[in-house]
Amino acid sequence: MSELIYKNKNAFDALGEEELENARLYAEGYKKFLDAAKTEREAVREAITLAEARGFVPLPEGDGGALAPGSRVYKSVGGKALFLAVIGETPPRDGINFAGAHVDSPRLDLKQLPLYEDGEMAFFKTHYYGGIKKYQWVTLPLALHGVAAKADGTLVPVNIGEKEDEPVFFVSDLLPHLGREQSKKTLSEAFTGEQLNILAGTKPTGGEKNENRFKTAVLKLLHAKYGIAEEDFLSAELEAVPAGRARDAGFDSSLILAYGHDDRSCTYAALKAILDLDGSAPPKKTAVCILTDKEEIGSEGVTGSQSRILESFTARLAGGAEQAARCFESSFCLSADVCNAFDPNFPDVSEKNNSAQLNHGMGIMKFTGSGGKSGSSDASAETVAKLRRLFAENGVLWQMAELGKVDQGGGGTIAKYMANRGIETIDAGVPVISMHAPWEAASKLDCYMTYKGIAALYGNEI
Numbered sequence: 001m002s003e004l005i006y007k008n009k010n011a012f013d014a015l016g017e018e019e020l021e022n023a024r025l026y027a028e029g030y031k032k033f034l035d036a037a038k039t040e041r042e043a044v045r046e047a048i049t050l051a052e053a054r055g056f057v058p059l060p061e062g063d064g065g066a067l068a069p070g071s072r073v074y075k076s077v078g079g080k081a082l083f084l085a086v087i088g089e090t091p092p093r094d095g096i097n098f099a100g101a102h103v104d105s106p107r108l109d110l111k112q113l114p115l116y117e118d119g120e121m122a123f124f125k126t127h128y129y130g131g132i133k134k135y136q137w138v139t140l141p142l143a144l145h146g147v148a149a150k151a152d153g154t155l156v157p158v159n160i161g162e163k164e165d166e167p168v169f170f171v172s173d174l175l176p177h178l179g180r181e182q183s184k185k186t187l188s189e190a191f192t193g194e195q196l197n198i199l200a201g202t203k204p205t206g207g208e209k210n211e212n213r214f215k216t217a218v219l220k221l222l223h224a225k226y227g228i229a230e231e232d233f234l235s236a237e238l239e240a241v242p243a244g245r246a247r248d249a250g251f252d253s254s255l256i257l258a259y260g261h262d263d264r265s266c267t268y269a270a271l272k273a274i275l276d277l278d279g280s281a282p283p284k285k286t287a288v289c290i291l292t293d294k295e296e297i298g299s300e301g302v303t304g305s306q307s308r309i310l311e312s313f314t315a316r317l318a319g320g321a322e323q324a325a326r327c328f329e330s331s332f333c334l335s336a337d338v339c340n341a342f343d344p345n346f347p348d349v350s351e352k353n354n355s356a357q358l359n360h361g362m363g364i365m366k367f368t369g370s371g372g373k374s375g376s377s378d379a380s381a382e383t384v385a386k387l388r389r390l391f392a393e394n395g396v397l398w399q400m401a402e403l404g405k406v407d408q409g410g411g412g413t414i415a416k417y418m419a420n421r422g423i424e425t426i427d428a429g430v431p432v433i434s435m436h437a438p439w440e441a442a443s444k445l446d447c448y449m450t451y452k453g454i455a456a457l458y459g460n461e462i
């Protein structure tokens with residue numbers, strides 16, 4: 001009677017040589033994307049570059065309801081969020097297959113007036129973004145990415161610390177010799193947000209009598225390189241992220257260690273899946289890829305997934321606001337976000353039967369939230385059944401996932417914001433080890449299977 005027992009397989013046992021090679025090649029493209037897209041702006045810019053190379057054009061102004069089947073269009077939201085669509089055989093008003101991932105990741109943002117000097121050193125004050133464990137962000141090389149928006153309307157891009165010959169930045173920590181009091185504190189108390197100050201320089205300008213000569217020296221360098229002055233920080237978004245590229249991990253190179261798997265792994269999967277749709281044969285249903293910002297801080301704002309811009313974008317595809325609302329009711333959404341992979345170093349937080357495992361494929365989460373599933377949209381049994389059928393028919397290896405043991409903690413995704421619009425929605429994505437750490441680990445096979453899962457949705461009626 002063993003056929004009555006459910007068992008999901010390790011992808012290395014389940015897949016043939018060809019699929020293993022496909023996954024390896026997929027991972028090479030994904031690593032390039034990771035390196036080119038470390039912030040939400042860079043991710044959107046890189047996605048547009050890749051999309052335009054595959055025939056996508058900006059969504060024409062005005063009523064887009066008349067777009068022909070097979071049309072490939074995109075809309076950037078302030079350069080920080082992006083919608084891409086491939087129009088299907090049936091009109092968009094009859095329903096859309098959505099996949100939505102987020103392009104923001106936890107990081108240290110520079111404050112609006114960040115630069116100061118103390119102890120003959122210049123520092124940047126930071127304000128962390130998203131859920132971080134602060135102790136993980138000290139004594140590692142950081143790069144600065146972002147923009148300074150000048151009052152004259154010009155945007156100055158900043159990207160320093162990634163190339164071998166460029167300097168990096170860092171936050172200091174106390175030497176263990178003097179850490180007796182520090183080590184008595186809890187992890188959350190030992191490092192405070194106001195201690196996450198980034199060292200910017202130690203070389204003064206001018207003589208000893210000059211005031212602020214360490215801070216001024218940094219400003220001089222910034223002015224020479226970027227043409228910006230201190231006031232320009234007021235309207236800048238400068239993000240400190242771990243410096244360095246995505247790397248293979250493990251002797252067998254089965255994993256990728258990188259900054260921002262949450263949620264670039266699903267961003268790239270959803271993006272590649274929509275780019276790969278056959279240009280000569282439109283999908284039956286319209287496919288839309290949503291790359292959204294601000295998920296890590298609650299999906300608020302113009303570029304977050306709660307933004308009504310999704311309504312107006314859909315209205316332009318569907319031919320009106322009323323049609324868009326009806327379209328949502330006939331739509332399906334994979335909320336593509338990472339889940340927690342079981343980590344044998346921390347077995348106590350997970351319940352093994354219901355935890356995702358590395359190399360067991362795309363993780364499906366029926367619900368997220370915390371406590372009694374609070375704050376989750378909790379997908380229907382029928383929705384899970386549809387995915388079972390879709391994935392079985394399309395060779396997608398997948399597994400059920402939950403964030404952790406009951407009452408252990410919790411978290412959320414964009415799923416509820418999509419579901420609240422009346423769209424049938426479920427969470428699905430890549431299982432990750434050390435989620436939200438500066439360097440996160442994910443399996444190449446799981447990344448590839450997440451791509452295959454989203455491609456199956458785009459290519460079929462569900």
Ligand code: MN
Pocket residue numbers: 102262263295337338
């Ligand atoms: Mn996420």
Ligand code: MN
Pocket residue numbers: 262296436
């Ligand atoms: Mn996250």
